[in-house]
Structures are given as structure tokens and as C-alpha cells.
Amino acid sequence: MKIAVLPGDGIGPEIVAQAVKVLNALNLNLTMTEAPIGGAGYEAAGDPLPDATLQLAKDSDAVLLGAVGDWKYDKLERHLRPERGLLRIRKELNLFANLRPALLYPELAGASTLKPEVVSGLDLMIIRELTGDIYFGQPRGISTLENGEREGINTMRYNESEIKRIGRVAFDIAMKRNKKVCSVDKANVLETTELWRQVMIELSAEYPEVELSHMYVDNAAMQLIRAPKQFDVMVTGNIFGDILSDEASMLTGSIGMLPSASLDANNKGMYEPSHGSAPDIAGKDIANPLATILSAAMMLRYTFNDEANAVKVENACKKALAQGYRTADIATEGCHLLGCNAMGDAVVAALN
Numbered sequence: 001m002k003i004a005v006l007p008g009d010g011i012g013p014e015i016v017a018q019a020v021k022v023l024n025a026l027n028l029n030l031t032m033t034e035a036p037i038g039g040a041g042y043e044a045a046g047d048p049l050p051d052a053t054l055q056l057a058k059d060s061d062a063v064l065l066g067a068v069g070d071w072k073y074d075k076l077e078r079h080l081r082p083e084r085g086l087l088r089i090r091k092e093l094n095l096f097a098n099l100r101p102a103l104l105y106p107e108l109a110g111a112s113t114l115k116p117e118v119v120s121g122l123d124l125m126i127i128r129e130l131t132g133d134i135y136f137g138q139p140r141g142i143s144t145l146e147n148g149e150r151e152g153i154n155t156m157r158y159n160e161s162e163i164k165r166i167g168r169v170a171f172d173i174a175m176k177r178n179k180k181v182c183s184v185d186k187a188n189v190l191e192t193t194e195l196w197r198q199v200m201i202e203l204s205a206e207y208p209e210v211e212l213s214h215m216y217v218d219n220a221a222m223q224l225i226r227a228p229k230q231f232d233v234m235v236t237g238n239i240f241g242d243i244l245s246d247e248a249s250m251l252t253g254s255i256g257m258l259p260s261a262s263l264d265a266n267n268k269g270m271y272e273p274s275h276g277s278a279p280d281i282a283g284k285d286i287a288n289p290l291a292t293i294l295s296a297a298m299m300l301r302y303t304f305n306d307e308a309n310a311v312k313v314e315n316a317c318k319k320a321l322a323q324g325y326r327t328a329d330i331a332t333e334g335c336h337l338l339g340c341n342a343m344g345d346a347v348v349a350a351l352n
């Protein structure tokens with residue numbers, strides 16, 4: 001099992017080192033090779049996605065990524081900026097399915113802005129299509145009309161196979177969870193999502209054990225705040241998923257806890273925390289490594305099909321929290337405050 005390890009910038013190297021430590025402690029047959037991306041790629045090879053890094057990612061079964069970006073690169077030409085490396089690697093690897101769990105450990109219920117009883121024990125998976133929709137559809141652009149007024153155009157498009165492909169990911173994942181899929185659309189207004197709904201219904205015939213429901217996106221945005229625990233798996237297109245997954249991430253209140261996965265058609269994936277490179281705290285050994293460690297657990301589950309070890313890592317994170325260990329971002333009164341490295345050690349200790 002080959003893993004490309006791309007620490008990136010800012011806190012990236014610190015948090016990725018903790019996930020690597022946890023993976024090593026499992027004594028699996030993993031080959032991990034490190035390469036630069038983002039600002040680190042620019043420094044090393046003048047390119048935020050150096051050719052050698054892309055080749056390594058293509059040759060590997062999975063990619064573990066820290067984060068990219070630093071304010072010091074903001075003045076670079078657009079194609080040299082760290083974020084470009086990230087967008088390009090997602091595209092080059094054809095990662096069309098973005099999985100963002102929103103999971104709230106009872107110990108952290110106080111970190112959410114919502115009432116603890118609304119969010120405590122929340123375990124929701126949002127699946128967002130990542131390579132289509134209005135973000136990529138043609139025609140697009142800003143043109144000038146005959147009367148001299150400017151007009152902006154973007155086009156919402158999905159074809160049947162694109163919808164089926166992401167729908168299958170949602171149904172397959174629901175089969176490993178509570179067997180409920182809520183498909184989010186705006187079928188009352190947009191034909192593209194009317195087709196989306198039809199295809200989801202057709203596909204559901206192949207998954208008789210999964211309960212499929214539909215929700216309009218405006219209602220879904222409301223229900224996520226009103227009663228988020230009603231959802232198991234939510235599947236939606238690129239633009240709706242962009243907005244809803246950020247909304248859902250705030251239900252948990254702590255950005256340092258949220259993992260993510262982006263998968264291709266063969267379950268090859270790139271795994272990364274949902275947060276950025278946090279340049280404000282880089283190099284201080286205070287970052288929370290749990291989102292990255294939980295991303296490594298997702299890698300074990302979705303790319304390596306190793307549910308037992310995925311659960312083992314997740315339980316070790318839970319145990320460390322239950323023991324009162326906290327990094328500064330999730331600190332509560334009376335907790336045992338740890339740095340990034342020590343939190344990695346606490347998770348490793350909790351594995352056994």
C-alpha cells in the first residue's frame with residue numbers, strides 16, 4: 001500500500017507528522033513517501049505542484065495532504081500560488097467525490113454554537129460532487145450586450161453518468177452506515193436537478209436496503225441547523241455541497257476536528273483536514289492534529305478497505321478526548337492541555 005505524503009505549508013508538516021506517527025504505530029505494510037506541494041513546491045521546484053509530486057501521487061494508492069498556503073505567497077502570479085497546486089492535483093487525479101463527515105464527540109458538544117442536545121452525538125456524512133455543475137459548465141463568462149450593458153453567464157450542467165457516479169458513492173457509503181440517503185436538489189425550479197432527482201430514484205432500485213429521501217436545498221440548509229441528527233448520508237451537487245458542507249462543519253464548532261476525503265472512481269483518494277494551513281500558529285506546536293489523524297482513518301476505510309483499523313484510530317482519538325486531553329483550539333476548563341506533537345503521542349498511546 002503506497003501513500004504519497006504531502007505536508008504542504010504552515011502547520012501542514014506538524015499535523016501530517018502526527019498522522020504518519022499513528023499510521024506507523026498500526027504496523028501495517030505501508031510505504032510512505034514525502035513530496036512538496038503548495039508553497040513548499042514553489043520553493044523546491046518553482047511550481048506549486050512539481051512534476052515529481054504529481055507523478056508520486058499518480059503512482060500511489062492514496063495521498064495524505066496537510067494544507068497549502070501562506071500569506072507570503074499572495075503576491076505571486078495566480079498560476080504559481082499554493083492553492084493552484086491543490087486544485088490541479090484534484091483535477092489530475094479525477095477526484096469527483098468529496099466526503100465530509102460532520103461528527104461531534106459528546107465531549108466537545110460545548111464547542112458548537114448550537115445547543116448541546118441538538119448536536120451532541122451528531123454523525124453526518126455530506127457527499128459533494130466535485131468536478132461538475134455550475135463551477136465547470138460551459139458557456140460561461142462576462143460579455144457585453146448590444147446595449148452596452150455587461151452580462152455574466154454560468155451554466156449548471158450534469159449528465160446522467162456524472163449523477164449516477166456520485167449517487168453510487170452515496171449509496172455504497174450509506175450501506176456501511178445507517179442506510180439512509182438524503183439527496184438534495186432544487187428540482188422544483190432547476191431542470192438539471194430535476195434530472196438529478198430522477199437518476200437518484202432510478203439508482204435507488206439497485207439499493208433496496210437504503211432509504212432514499214429528497215430535500216430542496218433551501219429546506220436542507222434550514223434542517224441542518226434545526227435538527228441535524230435526522231441525516232445519515234446527504235448527497236448533492238457541487239455548488240449546493242460547497243455551501244452545505246461548510247454549514248455542517250460549523251455544527252461541530254471546531255475546525256481542527258474535521259477530516260475529509262476526495263475519491264476517484266476506483267476509491268483512490270486524497271485525504272486532508274478541512275481546515276487550512278493556519279500560518280498564524282505554524283511552527284508553535286499548538287495546532288490540533290486530530291482532523292489529519294481522522295483523515296488517515298478515512299484513508300484506511302475508503303481506499304484500503306480496512307474498517308477495523310479505521311475504527312481503531314477513531315476510537316483512539318475519542319479515548320484521548322475522553323481522557324481530557326485537548327489542544328488549545330478545543331480547550332475547556334480543567335482539561336489537560338497538550339501541544340500538537342504530544343496530542344499525536346496521546347492518540348498513539350490510546351491505540352492500545
Ligand code: NAD
Nearest residue numbers: 067068069070071256275276277278279280281287288329
Ligand atoms: P485556516 O483554516 O488556515 O485558519 C482559520 C483559523 O483556524 C486560524 O485562526 C487558525 O489558526 C485556526 N486553525 C486552523 N486549523 C487549525 C488546527 N488544526 N488547529 C488549531 N487551529 C486551527 O484558514 P485561513 O486563515 O483562512 O487560511 C490560511 C491559509 O490557508 C491561506 O493561505 C489559505 O489560502 C489556506 N487554505 C488552505 C486550505 C487547504 O489547503 N485545503 C483550505 C483553506 C485555506
